[in-house]
Amino acid sequence: MTFRRNDEIQEGLVAYLKSKIEITDLLYNTDAEQIKEYNWQGTVANYPCVRVRIFGNMPNDDCSKSVFTASILVFDENASSQHADNIAGIIGGILRRRGFTSSGVAFTSKVTNLIHAVRQDMRTWRSEILLSGIAS
Secondary structure, three states, X not given: OOOOOHHHHHHXXXXXXXXXXXXXXXXXXXXXXXXXXXXXXXXXXXXXXXXXXXXEEEEOOOOOOEEEEEEEEEEEOOOOOHHHHHHHHHHHHHHOOEEEEEOOEEEEEEEEEEEEXXXXXXXXXXXXXXXXXXXX
């Protein structure tokens, strides 16, 4: 096992979320491609959608694993924040104290906070799931 790069952790989390029909069924056109990395710079964004952001990535003492922190953001344009919070709650439930393998990375994850939806801009709500874990 080796230290995991940020892109490997992010790719694994994105792929895992895309594999969960409980999430993709709630996204625009029930399309798993609405789950992307946070810094995706496409020209068209459809809502609701999910973005994955890596905050921290520290190797353990022998560099065999990475201790990471991440944020999963849910964006929605409904009049109410309820749908964004619902999707965030479902994602939180899926990732809460979970072990899984995705894109060649073994994960253990722990949800540390579910942040209630706030206005991102005049039309968009943003809910957030804070996550910590180990990737190996």
